[in-house]
Amino acid sequence: MTDDAVLIDETLAGQPQAFGRLVTKYQDRLFNAITHVLGSADDAQDVVQEAFVQAFVKLETFKRQSAFYTWIYRIAFNQAMTLRRRNRPTVSIDQSREESGEEPIGNEGGPAARLEQQDRVAQVQAALAQLSEDYRSVLVLREMEGFHYDDISEILDLPVGTVRSRLHRARMQMREQLKTVLQEDLR
């Protein structure tokens, strides 16, 4: 039995603190992914919170045919899409980053290197933000979350073939926009 399964069992047995541990375990990962999907840290926080609340309320309906994180991600993603339909995003990822105040990973090196790294991050973010929502979602799930196609298919309720093709097109679009950056990387 996995740790998650144990925590779920404990939660269902009346120990909500076990669910708290599940939240703690996955909150950042989920928040990060949803932030990139939505392009707004504030919206993502609301969505993630509500997703966990929903998961708690309906934990008994979790059939455990997938990993808990897959399940919670799907809840969060659906929440995000609902929110997106209700309120089209107005905050860019760049803005979101500034608002959330988070720091890029890989901040080591001298000032020049950091500047270069920040510039590269900004370009990747911009390219990601320009993807359509369908492409961005699948790309985030794959590249940030590391989900397999089957999981992405389940989360997004898409055929695996569609997942693969969308992922491919998303990459091609990103590749085109980041051509200079990518080629510099390869030198």
Next chain:
Amino acid sequence: MSSLSHDELISAYLDGELSGDELASAEKLIAENAESRQLLDELRSLRSGIESLPRHRLDEDFAGRVLDRAERTMVAGGISPAAATSPAAPVAMAAQARDVASSKEPLPEFDGRDRIVRMIAWPAIAVAAAILIMFVMQPGGDDLAPEVAQHEPAELGDDGRNAGEAGAVDRGAEGLAVSDDSLRREGIAGRELASDSAEEFRLDVPGGAGLPRGASVPLPADAPAPRSIAAADREPIVPSSAPADGHGDHGYAAPAPSAIATAEPQTTDPQPAAAERRKDKGLDTLVAAAEIVTATATAEGDDGDELAALGRKYELLVTVQNPAQRRGRPGRALGKVQDLLEEDDRAERDEAETQSREGASAAADDDGSPTLPGTGKQSSRSRAVARPFSSDRDDADRHAQRSDAEGLANKAELAQRVYVLEGARSQVEAALAELTAEATRFGLATVRRGSPPPKAQAGQRAASAGEDAQVRVVIVVAGAADGLVDASPPAATEKPAADARAVPQAAEVEASEETGEGSSDR
């Protein structure tokens, strides 16, 4: 040969999602085609770039907030965002919670989720203010308790009709799923209430707490003051299915509802007068229905489902009145409860203080009563049964418990839901008995105000009418609301069921009634 384009094949290869022929094709491409190798390298670089994007993190308190929100959702989910139960929750999120709660997904009874509900709801509800108050209203309404008019003038209708009648049910009530119309459509009503055959019970409504605006309760200014109900006058409703041994099927001591009301104090009770006084107050200090409260509070869209189910079972008409009618007056009913508590029981508290000093060290519970699920607390009902109003220690405990409850109540708000059950007396009584039995399991306070007329009288009427008399019962479920969510669950080492017992005490006020006949307007 793969049907995928070369680029797509490389993309899938990067992800390790190829096998068989596709994998072989990709490997061949990469080996033989420089452009494919270039693409693979660039995609790897792209992956690296995405992975290097800043990681967004949540603060350390996030999990706590999630649990708080979950608690609110499960405790107060049955209340509309406008209601007082969740004022701190953003409206949008409350709406989302409502969406969650109103989902069609089944929520089995008495399973893990319910355990969670009960466990979480316990400190929020039982500790502070969860009260299930049952009013058996007398149609006709010309002789209701004067307290109603005195305390709730704004809530009294001017058309001389009783609660539960037209106008009292807000069909537009947000989040309320049960309406008389819908229930009638579902065949729940079972039978129409014949106005000329309705059995009428008269109850006082102390402080008017729980009467919703629109619940018309006509009251003449010169109405006689209600008189106390002696315990012997009351006929606690005993479920026909209640086990004779007082044990329900849930492992808790669950005596017939009459047990508490009629239990004789133990001979060791040093305060027989006090015990007798309590008894004479006519209080059915029924430990009540966390299950009911939580069931109705769990899901906005499910509000009233518990009672609706009872309605279907017993062929009763169940109507739900709009809890949002309480909007803008949060805490009022709770304040009344507190006032009543203080006025009614000051002397007893003094006694308890004295006894507390003398016997506090012995206050640790050791009666072996069953433990409520997930709470570490014992069933207050079982305690009451084990030592009904009997000992010094009980009084001391009760005082401490009441103090705790008062403190919590001070920061509590009260949300109320009002339900009306109508139907044949025997059916209504059976439904109430079931509610009581469920209540017993979870140790919330149930206070029944007033009482039905003597069964003999009712039976005669029913017999003369050739059928079971029709009655109407107004049930006010007063649940803990915002502010209580901060109440930490009591530690297991605390005095068991303290909070649960405090609430009945808080509502331990003089029950009064006037008996008489009237006619239903329905």
